[in-house]
Amino acid sequence: DAGVIQSPRHEVTEMGQEVTLRCKPISGHNSLFWYRQTMMRGLELLIYFNNNVPIDDSGMPEDRFSAKMPNASFSTLKIQPSEPRDSAVYFCASSKKGLAGGWHEQYFGPGTRLTVT
Amino acid sequence: LAKTTQPISMDSYEGQEVNITCSHNNIATNDYITWYQQFPSQGPRFIIQGYKTKVTNEVASLFIPADRKSSTLSLPRVSLSDTAVYYCLVDIYSSASKIIFGSGTRLSIRP
Numbered sequence: 001d002a003g004v005i006q007s008p009r010h011e012v013t014e015m016g017q018e019v020t021l022r023c024k025p026i027s028g029h030n031s032l033f034w035y036r037q038t039m040m041r042g043l044e045l046l047i048y049f050n051n052n053v054p055i056d057d058s059g060m061p062e063d064r065f066s067a068k069m070p071n072a073s074f075s076t077l078k079i080q081p082s083e084p085r086d087s088a089v090y091f092c093a094s095s096k097k098g099l100a101g102g103w104h105e106q107y108f109g110p111g112t113r114l115t116v117t
Numbered sequence: 118l119a120k121t122t123q124p125i126s127m128d129s130y131e132g133q134e135v136n137i138t139c140s141h142n143n144i145a146t147n148d149y150i151t152w153y154q155q156f157p158s159q160g161p162r163f164i165i166q167g168y169k170t171k172v173t174n175e176v177a178s179l180f181i182p183a184d185r186k187s188s189t190l191s192l193p194r195v196s197l198s199d200t201a202v203y204y205c206l207v208d209i210y211s212s213a214s215k216i217i218f219g220s221g222t223r224l225s226i227r228p
Contacts, residue, residue: 035218042219045217105166106163108159110159111158111159
C-alpha cells in the first residue's frame with residue numbers, strides 16, 4: 001500500500017487566494033483526519049470524518065476553512081480566502097474506527113507545507 | 118476532555134533505555150493510551166497503544182499502572198535515529214470526541 005497520499009507537498013500562495021489541499025486515505029480505512037501543525041500551536045485536529053461523514057469540525061478555525069469527503073478515497077481541505085496566519089504544515093491521516101468506538105492507529109501522510117504571503 | 122502532561126524534553130545516550138512518562142489524570146473508562154513518534158518534516162508515526170498493564174512490540178514497551186492515570190513509554194537501547202518528538206494521546210471514545218496531541222517530548226540522543 002502506498003500509504004496516505006497528500007498533494008501538493010508544498011504550496012506558496014498570496015493572501016486572498018483560494019487554496020485546496022488533497023488527501024487520499026489508505027484503502028479500507030473508514031476514518032480520515034485533517035491536522036494543522038505550527039511551532040506556536042503544535043499539532044491541532046481540525047476535522048475528522050467517519051465513513052465519509054464529517055463527525056467533528058470543532059477544530060476548524062473559522063468559516064474560511066472547509067473540508068469535504070465525497071467518497072472513501074478522497075478528501076479536500078479548502079481555505080478561502082487564505083491569510084498569512086494560515087501558513088503551516090497540514091497533515092491528513094486515516095484510520096479504522098473499531099466496533100467499540102475507538103480508533104486503531106492513525107497513519108499520517110507526508111503533509112502539505114503551506115506558505116501564504 | 119482528557120489532557121496529557123509529559124516532559125518537554127529529555128536527553129540520553131546511545132545504548133541506554135529511555136522512559137518517557139505521561140500523566141492523564143482524567144482518563145475515562147473506555148479510553149486507550151497511544152504513543153506517536155515524529156521526525157522533522159514528517160507526519161507522526163504510531164509506536165504503541167495500550168489499555169492497561171503492559172504492552173510490548175518490536176519497537177517499545179508501554180507500562181500502564183492499575184489506576185491508568187499515567188503511562189510510561191520505554192525505548193530499549195536507543196540509537197541516534199530515535200531522536201524525535203514523542204506524543205502521548207488519550208483516544209477518547211465518544212461521538213463528539215477530539216484527539217489532543219499536546220506538546221510532546223523532544224528526545225535527543227547523543228553518541
